[in-house]
Amino acid sequence: MNKAIRARRLAPPPLSAPGMVPALAAGLLWLAAGLSAGYWALLAWGRSPVTPVAAVAMAPVGSDAAAVARALGAVAPAVASDTPAPVAASSRYRLLGVVDQVGRNGVALIAIDSQPPRPYAVGAALEGGLVLQSVSRLGAQLGASSAGPATVELSLPSPAKN
Template sequence: MALPYAPARWPSATATVVLWGAAAASIVFWGLRLTAPADAAPPPAVGGPAIVAVDSTTLSRFLGGVSTDPVVTSTPDAASRFALLGVVADTDGQGVALIAVDGKPPRPFRVGGSVGGRSAGGYVLQSVGPRAATLGAAGTAAPAFTLQMPTRPLAVLLPPQVLSLPDAN
């Protein structure tokens, strides 16, 4: 005759293992806690307050204040502010030059036209030639400087190299 009801064994076995594990963990914790030396220094504090030096003029400028201190700015060399990227010229020195001012995208400028406006110093494109453009101050005939297009290195053709496969030995 078979028993009508047989209870499962795994719930009581699992509960027993969990209780014995908790008892063992408690014994290990308190054992380590009680055997630790009493004169041990506490661990150092992590992330204390940081000391930051504040520049009051920069902070006031950031918050919208106006500085009363005289500001000394250095102006870069005028020729270094311009980059000549292209030239379309005829034999009479007339044409168009593609010039980038202060690192901005390049724009075309005609001979006789103002290059960059007042912020660029009021220069005028005086003439263009093959791979060059001459700029001068507005209202003067003397050229201030000449921009040259960057030279590209010539391509060097090398003989094709034969690839060798490593030996399988």
């Protein structure tokens, strides 16, 4: 009998004991209240007063490109012109791709003046008064009209070799 009494004393009480549930709930509530008070105390203790700093706008630094070039030893051009030099028509157009189908009109992917490339079908008008006259496997021909002579020959860039 002694062993049975001793075993009861060493065994933990079951959770369903009459006073255990309210004691556990009270302990959890006190734990939550303590953690909340600690949070707010650390938050209030860690804050310092906000001091606004006046922001000063900096004036943009300007440089004279001609003066810098002269300082670095550049020679001034003999004649300065306000009108831009004429651009060759072929340098405005860049051929990026072609679709040449047998028995059908082809299509060329052309970029004009560093704009995004657009597809043009044979016979379509491009900027600058030119018309896409024909498309071959490696290039395209542009001219003033569909039937006239080709004034600009565009060729595909050679593929990069690794």
